Amino acid sequence: MADLRIKDLVVEYAKGEYRVRPIDGLSLDVSEGSLAILLGPSGCGKTTLLSCLGGILSPSAGRIEFGDIDLTRLDERELSHYRRNTVGIVFQAFNLVSSLTALENVMIPLRAARVPRREARRRAEELLDRVGLAHRMGHRPGDLSGGQQQRVAVARAIALDPPLILADEPTAHLDYIQVEEVLRLIRELASGERVVVVATHDTRMLPLADRVVELMPHIAYTEHEPDTVELQAGETLFEQGTMGDCIYVVSEGELKIVRELASGGEEVLKVAGPGDYFGEMGPVFGLPRSATVRALTAATVVGYTVQAFREKLGATGSREIVEHRPLSGEPAPGREPD
Amino acid sequence: MLIAALRDLQWRKRRFVIAIVGTGLVFAMTLVLTGLANGFGVEANRTVDTLGLQTYLVKTGAPGPFLGSSPFPPTEVQQVSRLPGVQVAVPLVYGSATMPDRGSARNVNVFGAPERGPGMPVMSGGRPPSAPDEVAVSSTMRKAVGDRIEIGSRTLNIVGIVHDSTALAGQPNIFLTVAGAQQLLFSGQQLISSIGVRGVPAQPPNGYRVVDRAGAVEDLSRALNGARQAMTLMAGLLWVVAALIVGSMIYVSALERTRDFAVFKAVGVPTRSILGGLATQAVIVALLAALLGAGLSVLLGPLFPMRVDIPRLAFISLPVLAVGIGLLASVAGLRRAVTVDPALAFGGP
Numbered sequence: 001m002a003d004l005r006i007k008d009l010v011v012e013y014a015k016g017e018y019r020v021r022p023i024d025g026l027s028l029d030v031s032e033g034s035l036a037i038l039l040g041p042s043g044c045g046k047t048t049l050l051s052c053l054g055g056i057l058s059p060s061a062g063r064i065e066f067g068d069i070d071l072t073r074l075d076e077r078e079l080s081h082y083r084r085n086t087v088g089i090v091f092q093a094f095n096l097v098s099s100l101t102a103l104e105n106v107m108i109p110l111r112a113a114r115v116p117r118r119e120a121r122r123r124a125e126e127l128l129d130r131v132g133l134a135h136r137m138g139h140r141p142g143d144l145s146g147g148q149q150q151r152v153a154v155a156r157a158i159a160l161d162p163p164l165i166l167a168d169e170p171t172a173h174l175d176y177i178q179v180e181e182v183l184r185l186i187r188e189l190a191s192g193e194r195v196v197v198v199a200t201h202d203t204r205m206l207p208l209a210d211r212v213v214e215l216m217p218h219i220a221y222t223e224h225e226p227d228t229v230e231l232q233a234g235e236t237l238f239e240q241g242t243m244g245d246c247i248y249v250v251s252e253g254e255l256k257i258v259r260e261l262a263s264g265g266e267e268v269l270k271v272a273g274p275g276d277y278f279g280e281m282g283p284v285f286g287l288p289r290s291a292t293v294r295a296l297t298a299a300t301v302v303g304y305t306v307q308a309f310r311e312k313l314g315a316t317g318s319r320e321i322v323e324h325r326p327l328s329g330e331p332a333p334g335r336e337p338d
Numbered sequence: 339m340l341i342a343a344l345r346d347l348q349w350r351k352r353r354f355v356i357a358i359v360g361t362g363l364v365f366a367m368t369l370v371l372t373g374l375a376n377g378f379g380v381e382a383n384r385t386v387d388t389l390g391l392q393t394y395l396v397k398t399g400a401p402g403p404f405l406g407s408s409p410f411p412p413t414e415v416q417q418v419s420r421l422p423g424v425q426v427a428v429p430l431v432y433g434s435a436t437m438p439d440r441g442s443a444r445n446v447n448v449f450g451a452p453e454r455g456p457g458m459p460v461m462s463g464g465r466p467p468s469a470p471d472e473v474a475v476s477s478t479m480r481k482a483v484g485d486r487i488e489i490g491s492r493t494l495n496i497v498g499i500v501h502d503s504t505a506l507a508g509q510p511n512i513f514l515t516v517a518g519a520q521q522l523l524f525s526g527q528q529l530i531s532s533i534g535v536r537g538v539p540a541q542p543p544n545g546y547r548v549v550d551r552a553g554a555v556e557d558l559s560r561a562l563n564g565a566r567q568a569m570t571l572m573a574g575l576l577w578v579v580a581a582l583i584v585g586s587m588i589y590v591s592a593l594e595r596t597r598d599f600a601v602f603k604a605v606g607v608p609t610r611s612i613l614g615g616l617a618t619q620a621v622i623v624a625l626l627a628a629l630l631g632a633g634l635s636v637l638l639g640p641l642f643p644m645r646v647d648i649p650r651l652a653f654i655s656l657p658v659l660a661v662g663i664g665l666l667a668s669v670a671g672l673r674r675a676v677t678v679d680p681a682l683a684f685g686g687p
Contacts, residue, residue: 047684050684051681051684054604056604056679056680056681056683056684057681080603080606080608081606082606083603083604083605083606083680084605084606084607085606088605089604089605089683091601091604091683091684092684095597095601095683097342097345097598097601097602098349098598099342099345099346099348099349099350100341100342100345104341104342104345107341108339108342108602108605108607109605109606109607111339111341112339112602112605112606112607112608112611113606156605168684
């Protein structure tokens with residue numbers, strides 16, 4: 001049995017001066033012979049998760065097991081072996097080596113696994129024939145269409161017949177005819193004992209999947225009355241990386257809005273006082289909170305749904321909210337009243 | 339990943355060809371400079387060897403029998419010839435003179451030696467000079483037996499040709515009788531520069547010291563020591579230039595292939611294979627440049643007005659050094675390849 005099991009996975013890394021945690025406590029099981037689609041918008045951690053599954057990125061916490069291999073316990077040499085023999089990767093934008101022919105690109109993992117040249121060539125020819133490119137073997141990537149390049153990339157990924165295939169946005173950069181070819185090919189891969197994991201934001205692929213994992217779950221916002229929250233000094237209102245449906249207006253006290261730094265500390269983005277509002281971008285765009293809000297003093301805030309906040313702001317669209325227009329009759333933070 | 343390295347060479351062939359030509363020219367210049375520096379020693383050795391003498395007696399304090407000589411009367415020649423260990427002793431005259439040459443002046447090295455004694459080289463044509471107004475000249479002067487040359491206020495008849503006899507960076511040697519050289523260099527005074535000896539005197543007379551063959555060669559090329567050092571330094575700098583050309587090309591190649599390296603690593607290609615490919619490229623470029631440089635140096639050598647005598651060892655060691663330079667030069671590129679994160683392969687276009 002070569003099931004894929006992910007348990008309490010956390011990936012956190014420095015991006016520029018801030019720390020980001022694209023994956024926070026993810027657990028997932030994918031049975032052998034099935035195709036799982038990781039669905040979500042850009043930046044939700046799809047590629048990060050694929051990098052972890054491919055043994056390219058080490059998670060900060062949690063476990064990844066494929067069959068009897070615990071990836072989180074492998075050293076650098078074992079990871080290289082794992083990448084070579086257990087995983088096949090179809091990269092976004094194909095990532096074929098431009099100076100090599102289609103045949104030579106497919107031969108790369110075979111030669112890396114020390115398959116003799118002649119045998120590697122025979123196997124690569126067989127694979128390219130299988131993906132319908134027998135007539136394009138001697139062509140370089142620049143002479144192939146996007147769909148053909150992606151098929152070469154698929155042939156390269158399955159060259160060593162790995163039990164786990166990872167595909168990152170396999171339909172990006174393809175027109176609808178090319179997408180059709182690639183979808184069929186990817187579905188065929190998930191057979192026997194093989195596990196295929198596809199990361200995409202392309203919902204057209206969903207019918208292919210045996211399992212769909214939404215990495216950024218859609219929160220069904222419900223309208224509710226404004227919610228008054230009272231906080232003690234030092235108490236946290238919400239944390240960076242969490243989802244939420246409220247935009248908060250400060251009634252009393254002061255709250256600091258901070259972002260985690262790569263160095264381990266925090267950067268204070270702003271201190272919000274009475275009349276200020278914050279936390280509008282997450283609910284409006286369905287994004288995780290980009291900062292943590294903590295009470296500096298005892299404080300009272302009122303949480304509004306997006307719709308309720310629009311009405312309070314007196315605006316009909318999201319533009320005024322995104323531009324952080326001041327609440328009517330209240331001074332803009334750090335600005336003179338209009 | 340030899341195939342990837344070779345295909346990349348083909349893929350970026352224009353750049354590699356430019357690097358090979360550039361490095362090849364640098365290697366050619368290095369070889370030519372080495373040949374020039376070596377030529378100084380070669381012609382000094384050949385000149386000394388053609389004299390057929392083993393040792394020289396010079397006045398104590400004089401650095402040598404040629405450039406460093408201090409003229410003295412030939413009164414001791416007979417005494418020296420009777421010293422234990424001496425087979426033959428002859429008076430030798432050496433000096434420099436200027437002769438007109440196609441509208442300009444040309445320096446020549448003047449040697450005076452007995453017609454039949456040691457000190458007079460073997461003629462490749464004609465006969466040795468036997469009278470003060472007769473001269474044997476180097477074949478490099480492109481004169482023939484029967485021609486006349488003017489040196490100073492004297493006109494000399496060419497009676498013999500000595501094959502390819504030069505010293506001091508291609509200056510031709512001319513050979514006269516002792517009396518002829520004395521008239522030319524010392525206004526006829528009975529002075530000599532050294533006593534040439536076949537054999538090794540056990541004890542030189544008072545006021546004299548013995549100079550061996552190596553000392554004589556050193557004395558004949560001493561004036562060029564500065565030039566030789568400068569050329570050696572230049573050759574060393576050119577090795578550095580060659581390394582920089584190869585190194586920068588490999589480094590740029592490594593920068594451009596970052597995504598390829600990331601893909602290689604992501605599909606499990608060991609980092610050492612990637613490094614091997616890059617190093618192979620550097621070695622191929624350096625070796626082809628060495629081959630081109632060797633060929634160019636052979637073509638360019640004769641264009642120089644001085645003797646370019648590239649030692650065979652230089653041709654043999656050039657590819658070895660070139661490989662060393664190629665590997666050394668590719669270190670920056672190799673370091674770059676090592677640090678490439680395979681996660682880059684997941685990036686978009």
